[in-house]
Amino acid sequence: MSDKEILSIRVMGRDISIACPPEDKPLLLEASTILNxxxxxxxxxxxxxxxxxxxxxxxxxxxxxxxxxxSNKINQIISSIDDALN
Structure with a gap:
């Protein structure tokens, strides 16, 4: 399993840092764009x-x-974003 890296995204005008495997970065960036x-x-x-x-x-x-x-991945992403926003 690869080491996690920090990915910075912006959701609702807020900067959020998420730890993720390097191979997940492109999809998380795309997901944040879709969410915004x-x-x-x-x-x-x-x-x-x-x-x-x-x-x-x-x-x-x-x-x-x-x-x-x-479903678990979606819930984890939603939880991570929710935690970062609160």
Missing amino acids: KEIEQIPDKGNALILAALNLAFQSLKGTQVNDDD
């Missing part, structure tokens, strides 16, 4: 993060069935 685009479309900024996460999870489930590993 989703948040921009939500008028209620107070609940934007929750609504964006719910919408992205729904889209993922609607498009394909998410297996347990994917």
Whole structure:
């Protein structure tokens, strides 16, 4: 298993540092871009993060069935972002 590196992303105008394996960096950067685009479309900024996460999870489930590993990864990413924002 590779060593983890620090990835800096920006979500809702906040800089967040996430420890991740180097091979996961491109997907996490893409995920943060998708999340920010989703948040921009939500008028209620107070609940934007929750609504964006719910919408992205729904889209993922609607498009394909998410297996347990994917579901756990999604929950870990949401938890990491939530912890960093709080």
